[in-house]
Amino acid sequence: MFTPRFRIISLFFLSLFCATATFAQFSPANNAHLNYSSVCFEFPWVDKVVNYELILTEKSSGIKTVFVTKANKQIVDELIFGESYSWKIVGKDSRKKEIYSSVEHVFSIAEHFKTGKKYVRFKEVTNNSLTRGNELLILDYSGLVINRNEEIVWYLPDLPMITANSGLRDLKLTDDGTFLVIIDSNAYELDLTGRVLWKAPNDGSVSRQGKEDYHHDIQKLPSGNYMVLGNEKQRRVLAGEKDTSRYEIGTIIEYDPSGKVVWEWHAKDFFTDDLLKLRRKEDGRFNLATHLNAFNVSGNAVYAGFRDANWVLKIDKETKKVTEIYGGHDSGLPNHYGKELFRFQHDATVLNNGSMAVIDNDSIKDPAVVSSLVVFSLGQNNVPKGQEIFRFKFDYDSLCNGKSLKLGNVEELSNGNYLVNMGAIHRVFEVTPKGEITWDIFVEKLDTFKRVWRFYPQYRVAVTSSLYPNEFTAKWTPKKAKGDQLTGALSLFNVGSEKNHYIVSVQQENGSWVGLTEIPAIESGESRTVGVTIPEKYLNTTGKARLRVQARGKSVFEEIVVK
Known part of the structure; x- marks a missing residue:
């Protein structure tokens, strides 16, 4: 929490004599109401100032804290929801003489029902501060960012496009310190306050069907472009059949910041009639669902995960051809690796060492099967493609049965551990590559009508080192x-x-x-x-x-x- 005493904090920046002035806005703006407790203060450079002092005053107690920096930005963590603050900047020259003092600005960290005790709760099982990571966690269905002590750092504010029945999915922080999110089949980029910075066109220019129907996964690429999953409806007679089949099949779309389509890929161009007819429903009819639910860009390859087809495809971005297939049942095609390694999977994360991690939801109807985190080779370090490297089963204790019907994802942390969202099990944990649990929680939501706590699974739990990773x-x-x-x-x-x-x-x-x-x-x-x-x-x-x-x-x- 924000320490209630006077203190001096120095960032130990290298000495710099500012011979000229450049200008920046004061941020946070005067009278701002913020929805986050980690704040980046920004102020103008001042001629001949060597050290800046940010003087921050907690209104309820009058306690002041001073932060000393040579930069014109300062990040302060662990401010208090419901508290008001004032702040000003004092500048001192090389002789430590005060030569500048700004006007005082005020702001507050706004309370919200999401920050109270009647929205969500986290039941902690394990929290080993010596071996776990320190990344913040972004819970998409909850619209929250929390730290490893399960304290709220940010919440998604009330926005015009969000209603009580809105679907919220794949909330994540970009390298730019902005949020991406899919809301009701529309895709957005938001700043920390919830202001819309970018919205995907959703004009049907790729599907040719009025809209793109964005779903499951959106990412901002290093180029500044955006890549997102879409859908298109198909209605045709499959080879050898008499009846018309109707089904949805995925697209992958890359937009530049202006909303122009710069690359697209259609799953219908890969899934031939023979591939679509490999699976049947319980009533004997063909199961044409492929269910594209994840992608990952790695170099010139795009990996695309199809839950119902049970495959992860490697797509050459230049030719748009599928060059490799991983997991699931035999496709009958060359370059198919790791057959039967996973089924009904979620996520397709390329790790730093070149391997891939997925959540193997598998067939939960089989009493002998439990869901797992699976890491497998993509051919790195002469390890055969599709070879299992690491598997961690979800029935690792008696608190759940380990069977996750759907949802889930995995993130690689800076310490080399895996952050695993178990999806339908409403549990999130961190595990080492040796299988040691270092952090573990259950997520629950209050049923306000019946006044009971219920399971609150998340589709995706993303991670970030802070709200300002590359500031x-x-x-x-x-x-x-x-x-x-x-x-x-x-x-x-x-x-x-x-x-x-x-x-x-x-x-x-x-x-x-x-x-x-x-x-x-x-x-x-x-x-x-x-x-x-x-x-x-x-x-x-x-x-x-x-x-x-x-x-x-x-x-x-x-x-x-x-x-």
């Missing part, structure tokens, strides 16, 4: 010009929770960007200053240039005008 800020200090070139020192402050490399580019006259330099990795909470020379051809008529600093492999960036 950074940049400062330009000009130096004496060398001829017609512009030279200066560029200081980067990594205030986010992830270690990052950065790429510095300059804008050309035609609006495109060309790389100037790369900045080696900067750890969270640290900074680095590098010399930058900008050739005359990139300067405008007033001698200015526009620089873009971007975290490598991420779409997040900042732009600054230098002179």
